[in-house]
Amino acid sequence: MEGRSADKQDIILAGVGGQGILSIAYVIDRAALDEGLHLRQAEVHGMAQRGGAVQSHLRLSSGTIFSDLIPRGGADMILSVEPLEALRYLDSLAPTGVVVSSSTPYRNIADYPDLGNVLERLRRVPRHVIADSEKLAKEAGSSRAQNIVMLGAASPFLILKEDSLLRHIENLFKPRGANLVDINIKALRLGRAAAGV
Amino acid sequence: MKPEVLLGDEAVALAAIHSGLSAAYSYPGTPASEILEYLLRLPAEKRGCTAAWSVNEKTAYEEALGASFAGRRAMVSMKHVGLNVAADPFMNSALTGAEGGLLVVAADDPGMHSSQNEQDSRYYADFARIFCFEPSGHQEAYDMTREAFDFSEKFDIPIMLRLTTRISHSRSVVVPREPRTQNPLRLGRWQDWTLLPSNARRRFQQLLKRQRELLAASEASAFNALTLNPSDRGLGVIATGIAWNYVQENLRGLASTPSLLKIGTYPAPESLIRRLVDHVDRVLVAEEGYPLVERMLRGLYGVPGKTVLGRMSGELPASGELTPDHIRSALSMNPLAHYEAGERPLAERPPQLCAGCPHTDTLKALNEALRDRPGSNVFSDIGCYTLGALPPLNAIQTCVCMGASISMAHGGSDAGIRPSVAVIGDSTFGHSGITSLLSAARADTDMTAFILDNGTVAMTGGQTSHATGPGLLKIIEGVGVPPEHIRVIEPLPKHHERNVRIIREELDHKGLSVIVAVRECVTYSSKRRG
Ligand code: SF4
Numbered sequence: 001m002e003g004r005s006a007d008k009q010d011i012i013l014a015g016v017g018g019q020g021i022l023s024i025a026y027v028i029d030r031a032a033l034d035e036g037l038h039l040r041q042a043e044v045h046g047m048a049q050r051g052g053a054v055q056s057h058l059r060l061s062s063g064t065i066f067s068d069l070i071p072r073g074g075a076d077m078i079l080s081v082e083p084l085e086a087l088r089y090l091d092s093l094a095p096t097g098v099v100v101s102s103s104t105p106y107r108n109i110a111d112y113p114d115l116g117n118v119l120e121r122l123r124r125v126p127r128h129v130i131a132d133s134e135k136l137a138k139e140a141g142s143s144r145a146q147n148i149v150m151l152g153a154a155s156p157f158l159i160l161k162e163d164s165l166l167r168h169i170e171n172l173f174k175p176r177g178a179n180l181v182d183i184n185i186k187a188l189r190l191g192r193a194a195a196g197v
Numbered sequence: 198m199k200p201e202v203l204l205g206d207e208a209v210a211l212a213a214i215h216s217g218l219s220a221a222y223s224y225p226g227t228p229a230s231e232i233l234e235y236l237l238r239l240p241a242e243k244r245g246c247t248a249a250w251s252v253n254e255k256t257a258y259e260e261a262l263g264a265s266f267a268g269r270r271a272m273v274s275m276k277h278v279g280l281n282v283a284a285d286p287f288m289n290s291a292l293t294g295a296e297g298g299l300l301v302v303a304a305d306d307p308g309m310h311s312s313q314n315e316q317d318s319r320y321y322a323d324f325a326r327i328f329c330f331e332p333s334g335h336q337e338a339y340d341m342t343r344e345a346f347d348f349s350e351k352f353d354i355p356i357m358l359r360l361t362t363r364i365s366h367s368r369s370v371v372v373p374r375e376p377r378t379q380n381p382l383r384l385g386r387w388q389d390w391t392l393l394p395s396n397a398r399r400r401f402q403q404l405l406k407r408q409r410e411l412l413a414a415s416e417a418s419a420f421n422a423l424t425l426n427p428s429d430r431g432l433g434v435i436a437t438g439i440a441w442n443y444v445q446e447n448l449r450g451l452a453s454t455p456s457l458l459k460i461g462t463y464p465a466p467e468s469l470i471r472r473l474v475d476h477v478d479r480v481l482v483a484e485e486g487y488p489l490v491e492r493m494l495r496g497l498y499g500v501p502g503k504t505v506l507g508r509m510s511g512e513l514p515a516s517g518e519l520t521p522d523h524i525r526s527a528l529s530m531n532p533l534a535h536y537e538a539g540e541r542p543l544a545e546r547p548p549q550l551c552a553g554c555p556h557t558d559t560l561k562a563l564n565e566a567l568r569d570r571p572g573s574n575v576f577s578d579i580g581c582y583t584l585g586a587l588p589p590l591n592a593i594q595t596c597v598c599m600g601a602s603i604s605m606a607h608g609g610s611d612a613g614i615r616p617s618v619a620v621i622g623d624s625t626f627g628h629s630g631i632t633s634l635l636s637a638a639r640a641d642t643d644m645t646a647f648i649l650d651n652g653t654v655a656m657t658g659g660q661t662s663h664a665t666g667p668g669l670l671k672i673i674e675g676v677g678v679p680p681e682h683i684r685v686i687e688p689l690p691k692h693h694e695r696n697v698r699i700i701r702e703e704l705d706h707k708g709l710s711v712i713v714a715v716r717e718c719v720t721y722s723s724k725r726r727g
Contacts, residue, residue, distance in 0.1 A: 016546065017548065025368075029202050029368060030202065033200075033202055033370065038369075038370065039202070039368070039369060039370065040367060040368070040369045041367060041368040041369070042363055042366065042367040043204075043366045043367065043368070044310065044366070045227055045228060045230075045231070045311070045366050045658075047227070047310070047311040047548050047584075047656065049548070050548035050549060050550065050551060050581065050584065050656075051546075051548055051549045051550075051551065052546055052547055052548035052549070053545075053546040065369075066442045066443075066445035066446040067442045067443050067445070067446035067521045068363045068364075068367040068369075068439070068442065069363065069443070069520050069521055070521075071446065071520070071521040071522050071525065071533055072520075072522050072532065072533060072535050073532065073533030073534055073535030073536075074521075074533060084543065084544065084546070085546070087538065087543060088543055090536055090538035091535055091536065091537075091538045092535065093535060093536040093538075094533075094534070094535065094536065095534050095535065095536050097536060108546070108549065109544055109545070109546055110588075111544045112544060113543070113544055121538070121539065125536060
């Protein structure tokens with residue numbers, strides 16, 4: 001074991017181009033900075049953003065972070081807005097890691113696998129949270145808030161305070177109107193409740 | 198100053214401003230686009246300098262060179278293959294030198310996340326015999342940019358900053374320093390800047406003489422660091438740029454720390470390399486990109502008595518992006534335990550055209566018009582429409598480099614392909630298609646060129662296109678395409694029949710036709726261009 005301690009967290013964010021995983025990263029990054037943590041966050045831009053599989057490696061630590069990429073087996077968490085995409089990166093998860101995934105499929109490919117099987121494989125991970133992000137986002141007021149629902153579902157496992165997350169959700173959405181701030185704060189809370197922790 | 202969370206690209210842009218930048222030029226391309234975008238996003242008073250998208254990388258380079266001639270600090274940024282387009286002014290600027298600091302940022306894309314190749318720009322720096330910085334992290338990207346402008350003026354050469362995708366597109370904290378003011382206007386000497394053979398020979402001699410100084414600067418640079426382990430003469434590791442991070446990531450898992458050399462500047466610091474190699478039996482060279490340092494080490498005869506490991510020996514993969522896991526295995530460490538996810542492979546999710554994209558309607562109409570013409574070929578280009586090569590459209594057969602569609606359709610037609618079709622976007626046409634079309638128009642080549650005018654550079658995030666709308670039509674007419682064979686269609690499902698008919702008419706024409714498909718990109722419509 002190479003020093004995995006409570007003040008370090010390596011997260012793989014996953015989803016489909018356009019689902020807003022970079023907004024999740026924005027909120028976590030800023031919250032981490034407020035809490036005095038070091039961070040590195042590798043994003044995917046360019047062609048993959050056209051509806052392809054996208055991921056971002058997000059590393060938080062109270063100490064120095066060397067690599068921008070998380071080694072295979074080094075991820076403490078897979079946080080995915082889409083179940084097939086969660087499955088794609090499971091190999092990177094530490095044996096003790098947690099997978100937090102939406103159960104809402106994004107079917108933009110012809111050979112999308114059997115959803116029941118995908119979810120069943122996610123549930124086999126000893127530590128998992130599967131949340132119906134579409135339903136919860138609609139309940140919060142917009143189906144586009146699924147990313148923040150999933151951030152909420154992951155929040156009990158993050159080494160960050162909920163207040164820091166809320167503050168930066170507000171910063172992120174304020175320029176787009178008070179209504180969006182409310183929707184996304186509600187989305188975070190509903191997601192967090194769904195984690196059942 | 199206050200720490201900021203920045204992309205590597207943004208750290209470079211901010212550092213350039215703090216270096217007293219007067220002008221920045223670029224053409225969009227992953228992973229370099231965010232450098233100029235950052236500058237454009239700043240409020241004018243904070244930016245305090247010119248920042249503009251150019252028509253292509255060559256014009257961008259020359260615009261920056263003009264600003265440098267005027268004594269001002271200038272930056273030109275581009276993706277790696279953009280430097281091919283700008284190679285002419287780039288190579289010659291090593292001879293003109295720089296009056297005001299000139300920084301060339303080349304962002305390489307190893308692993309080809311969003312590119313046609315993974316060429317390594319350090320070879321260009323070596324080719325031009327200029328100095329090159331390669332950061333391993335964000336603070337270095339900032340600090341190197343600041344130093345690069347000073348070096349450029351000190352050594353009277355352009356300086357390259359070589360980035361790779363994982364620096365460009367990763368975010369981390371940067372602590373900026375006090376900004377410097379801009380240079381006053383001060384013109385370069387004509388004897389240096391007019392590359393007549395007599396001047397060019399003299400300037401080349403000066404450049405050659407300067408190589409010693411460049412090497413000395415590299416060997417003295419704080420961005421290179423040698424740490425010899427006196428109690429272990431077994432393994433030494435040389436790591437350049439971001440590969441350094443992957444080595445560091447794995448060090449704590451090793452029983453004995455190898456001797457280490459971190460390289461961040463080129464010409465590579467030879468004496469540091471010698472000291473490391475002399476100290477150990479085996480050297481692992483970890484480089485993001487081609488094996489430049491590894492090849493230099495091996496030479497033709499190798500290093501007698503030493504084993505050199507790296508991309509050439511197979512310890513590291515010969516191509517693609519490095520990862521911490523590659524380095525781990527090259528250091529003979531066991532893989533980390535990981536969750537066993539079971540059955541692979543999973544269904545892939547490749548990128549695809551957005552729902553409602555105008556390109557889909559154009560390519561559908563083209564597919565139908567070509568259905569009963571078995572000898573046809575569609576030469577295409579760089580842009581979202583390249584995705585039309587994939588199912589379900591399967592509409593194009595080539596994509597090589599910016600502008601190649603029209604010239605290749607020209608050559609294909611000369612070789613006997615009928616119908617020979619080109620498909621190119623408005624911005625790519627402006628970038629490198631105009632001269633190709635001029636050539637086809639002069640020859641009245643029997644071919645049909647589609648220009649997909651969606652009004653923006655969509656693939657890279659909706660930047661400004663220089664050849665769109667009525668201006669585009671004037672260019673097409675201006676290069677000599679007969680007006681009756683310039684046809685405008687609106688790619689929408691409701692016009693499908695009509696569009697197929699127009700396309701068929703032009704395919705039947707024995708000469709050059711241009712079909713302009715005009716409809717805004719649905720993702721970056723007026724959103725950004727407001
Ligand atoms: S970004 Fe625009 S041009 Fe590109 S696929 Fe989407 S709609 Fe089409």
